[in-house]
Amino acid sequence: xxxxxxxxxxxxxxxxxxxxxxxxxxxxxxxxxxxxxxxxxxxxxxxxxxxxxxxxxxxxxxxxxxxxxxxxxxxxxxxxxxxxxxxxxxxxxxxxxxxxxxxxxxxxxxxxxxxxxxxxxxxxxxxxxxxxxxxxxxxxxxxxxxxxxxxxxxxxxxxxxxxxxxxxxx
Ligand code: IDP
Ligand code: MG
Numbered sequence: 683x684x685x686x687x688x689x690x691x692x693x694x695x696x697x698x699x700x701x702x703x704x705x706x707x708x709x710x711x712x713x714x715x716x717x718x719x720x721x722x723x724x725x726x727x728x729x730x731x732x733x734x735x736x737x738x739x740x741x742x743x744x745x746x747x748x749x750x751x752x753x754x755x756x757x758x759x760x761x762x763x764x765x766x767x768x769x770x771x772x773x774x775x776x777x778x779x780x781x782x783x784x785x786x787x788x789x790x791x792x793x794x795x796x797x798x799x800x801x802x803x804x805x806x807x808x809x810x811x812x813x814x815x816x817x818x819x820x821x822x823x824x825x826x827x828x829x830x831x832x833x834x835x836x837x838x839x840x841x842x843x844x845x846x847x848x849x850x851x852x
Contacts, residue, residue: 703733703780704779704780704781704783704822704825705735705776705777705778705825705826705829706777706818706819707774707775707776707817707819707825707828707829707832708723708727708774708775708777708786708816708817708818709772709816709817709818709832710723710772710773710815710816711767711772711813711814711817712766712767712769712770712771713814714773714815714816715770715771715772716770719815720773723803723807723815723816727775727786727789730779730785731845732777732782732786733778733779733841733843733846734775735839735840736774736775736839737773737776738773738774738832738833738837739772739773740771740772740774741768741770742767742772744764744768746831747763747764747768748764749831750767750828750831750832751763751767759812762812763812774833776833776838780850783819783820783821783822783825786819787818787819787820788802789803789818790803790804790816790818791803792804792805793811793814794814795808796810803815804816
């Protein structure tokens with residue numbers, strides 16, 4: 683009886699954990715847009731099984747990008763980074779799924795493409811750190827901040843993909 687109750691609680695707990703599907707902020711940078719890589723990048727996240735929650739096509743201002751990269755304001759490459767990121771349109775997105783922040787970073791590959799493994803987006807699609815085609819949040823906390831910076835609450839769409847039961851076992 684006691685064992686059954688413990689098992690039931692454990693099962694409920696693991697279901698709750700599985701349904702704690704976090705969100706991450708992913709953005710195709712201006713070089714990714716100019717080079718026609720948007721579809722290919724979206725396809726990677728779609729075919730992995732993650733759920734698209736929001737997306738837009740926008741040309742961001744230097745002011746907005748300074749906020750986005752505020753943590754890097756003291757770095758020598760900061761002015762060049764802001765100029766690069768505001769040099770053309772970008773595709774900011776929100777993706778949702780189990781461990782999507784960490785897995786998203788793995789899918790992106792290392793910041794400098796010379797160190798990114800083959801098979802990752804940066805490993806396969808770019809050469810230099812200053813033109814590394816994609817951004818991805820590095821923690822759940824920064825994802826939340828970035829999502830709020832780029833999207834209004836009403837732009838985050840709640841929906842259930844028809845295939846969900848074929849992506850997750852519980
Ligand atoms: P991340 O994008 O992998 O999270 P961060 O260290 O947060 O890497 O840097 C943000 C972005 O700044 C990088 O994606 C890259 O575009 C740019 N960056 C980082 N380090 C350098 C550098 O040494 N030279 C030029 N650009 C850099
Ligand atoms: Mg970063």
